[in-house]
Amino acid sequence: EVQLLESGGDLVQPGGSLRLSCAASGFTFSSYAMSWVRQAPGKGLEWVSAITGSSGSTYYADSVKGRFTISRDNSKNTLYLQMNSLRAEDTAVYYCAKEFHTTGSWDYWGQGTLVTVSS
Amino acid sequence: QSVLTQPPSVSGAPGQRVTISCTGSSSNIGAGYDVHWYLQLPGTAPKLLIYGNTNRPSGVPDRFSGSKSGTSASLAIIGLQAEDEADYYCQSFDISLSGSLFGGGTKVTVL
DSSP states (O other): OOEEEEEOOOEEOTTOOEEEEEEEESSOGGGSOEEEEEEOTTSOEEEEEEEOTTSOOEEEOTTTTTTEEEEEETTTTEEEEEEOSOOGGGOEEEEEEEEOTTSSSEEEEOOOEEEEEOO | OOSBBOOSEEEEOTTOOEEEEEEOOTTTGGGTOOOEEEEEOTTSOOEEEEBTTTBOOTTOOTTEEEEEETTEEEEEESSOOGGGOEEEEEEEEETTTTEEEEBOOEEEEEO
16 A cells, blocks of 8 residues: 655744655655645645656756755655745645656645744 | 636536636647646545546546646536535646646535
8 A cells, every 4th residue: 555654844933944754655666756745724736846766857846946855765765855944935734745657647645744934 | 826727616516517627828738738637625635536638547436537628628527426525626737837737726516
């Protein structure tokens, strides 16, 4: 059974940093691209970042480019999102998601972890 | 602001057919990129409903169907049921953004 378990969400002050983790199990982690998608309270979904299975390529939404870094450790089956220079508008539930083969869609999602940026 | 435009809400009686539109542009849907659809119940993670414009993942009822034409796509729910009451999102890739994007979401209400 595929499982994705996010952790690391917390209350952080503006300008602060946080690292999210997503522990994956039930599939060959290194074979799949992974993404982070966020959802601000009461708002819609926003794609944040993606990384290929081999970590050869990374992609970012303009809203986080230069501040967030996606990475993965295939030996630990874990996906990360390093978030720096956090802003109030980064407040959201952050989901990690597994790409469905190479379709560009995501077939498995974690339960989400809440990041709150506030003083 | 999303560059994939969805109606904020649609509603229908049980058993009826409802459709949700997703209007994009020449840099995403019109450029040939696939459209995918997700359902999200309150407080839960999104669930993949349709991938590659028209395909249903295993376990998704055939009451859900997707289509795409030009710069738009649509999700149809045939035989609306109470458990279909949820938020629905379309998703595609945008070449000018060099990334994925979602529509703003549509809340489906079963009357």
